[in-house]
Amino acid sequence: EGHPFLAVAAVLAALCWWVAQTQPIVAAAAVLFTILAGFMVFFFRDPGRRPPDVAGAVVSAADGRVVAIEPLDGADEYVGDAATRISVFLSVFNVHINRIPLAGEIDVVERRSGRYKVAYAEDASEQNEQSVIGIRQGDTRLVVKQIVGILARRIACYLQPGQQVDLGERFGLIRFGSRVDLIVPNHVEIRVSVGDRVRAGETVMGVIQ
Known part of the structure; x- marks a missing residue:
């Protein structure tokens, strides 16, 4: 890219x-x-990452800072029951390679058109252009959203429905600052807090209970 x-x-x-x-x-x-x-060279750098050896781990899909952890008002269309959204904001200084947060099968890959509001806006998750990825492992389903921002307007996603993926595997990027949301079911115990710095493919965001 x-x-x-x-x-x-x-x-x-x-x-x-x-x-x-x-x-x-x-x-x-x-x-x-x-x-x-x-x-x-700096922006498109792609350092190696080693996934954690933690049973049931859900790792970060992006480098950056956790800007929000909030329960969804209703059931997510893919995750189903009550779910929690963890939002990570990437500045232009972060590594922008996105990585798979949960090993399993890709069920959904969908591109949604939308606006180009600043990525950290509360409603950016719903209103901005984005790529929506649904991943299934057994009874656990989660969603990753690659969300554009006011400058980041080019999403790259290399996934296809039916594809098997490994924890921490590279799957795409967003150019020049962006936001990545992780939507997990309530049986995933959250292990991060707002303000935490996270690394794609390494930081444990939650653990399946």
Whole structure:
């Protein structure tokens, strides 16, 4: 996903540095594009992650900070009974690779159009454009939502219904700041609090009871 952005920035930087040899005024642009290329390398970084060895663990699908943990007013259309939503906000400085929170089978992959409100807004989970993923493991069903923000308008999701997935497996990303919601049934004991910093594929968000 990041290769086209990096390639463009690198080519422009190289071109500007070449021109700057005879036109020093272009050096400022060369520096700018070099910094931009460095930022692209930083933003699209993909560090390795090791899932926890915890029975029944549900891990974070994204790096970032937990901004909300709230029970849903009614039953979720996929999870069913009473459920809890855990929202993680990603800044541009976080790793943006998304990872599978629960090993199992992909039941649902749906793209929903919507608005582009700031990702941390309370109603962003319902109103913003998003990718909705339903994962099933035995009797446990949960939902992951990749939600766009005011700047993050490109969702990449590589999953297909019927696909078997492993805990911590990479499945997509959202470009340039975003939000990821995790909706879990009430038989998952929540292990994080609002304000916690979490890491995709590693931080235990909850445990199936």
